[in-house]
Amino acid sequence: MKPVAILFFFLSLSSSVFAAKEVKELQIGVKYKPESCEIKARKGDTVRVHYRGKLTDGTVFDSSFERGDPISFELGTGQVIKGWDQGLLGTCVGEKRKLKIPAKLGYGEQGSPPTIPGGATLIFETELVEILGRNSKAEDEEL
Template identity: 65%
Template structure:
């Protein structure tokens, strides 16, 4: 009987450790959006279907820069929500104002996943982007 009584607390302790570990994994997999520069009196925000002109710098978690539009002095232009960019961008750039800057921490499943984008982006890489919305062309104006 003593054996059974002692094993139950150990089993509960083990379950608690597993649940904490699972929560940590879940937190890592979420898209994180930080506002670096907020725009006062923003009347027009980015929505699905808008043509966005974005400046960005992309880094790996160790700080290695893998791409930057600033190096080319040319913003990237794409249609938001159309799958032209990684899912983390399609989600993380919604509701932005012209001139706004954000920091996006994008888990691999919302970026390049297990395939990566060799040679610069390894498999299962979390990506960090500093982005600035230069211009919005609303979908109804296109």
């Protein structure tokens, strides 16, 4: 094989490997689920979540784990990025998920300078710490 052809082959191969890190749709990976799940997070719940946010190159841009201070927000109401509103629905207290969030469900083409570039796929390791304001399984069954 000619050197130019070999170079072209490896360049095309490497670009497809890097492109594979960028996702087009939300990907949800359950890393740990408690044996007992009495209440699942649903739209309108105020939840407390620990998280570690990374770019596809592994750069950590934010982490509540290191601060020891989980974030609180109302799920499904636009207080956080869409990837979180969608990716945390149905989560049990104590459950750990890995969310791969495409730019369209994250910070879009504009990004969040200086830490998150435009068009970035985001990877979040999350743990649902608490669902606030709910105390019975019956509320889940009303839906």
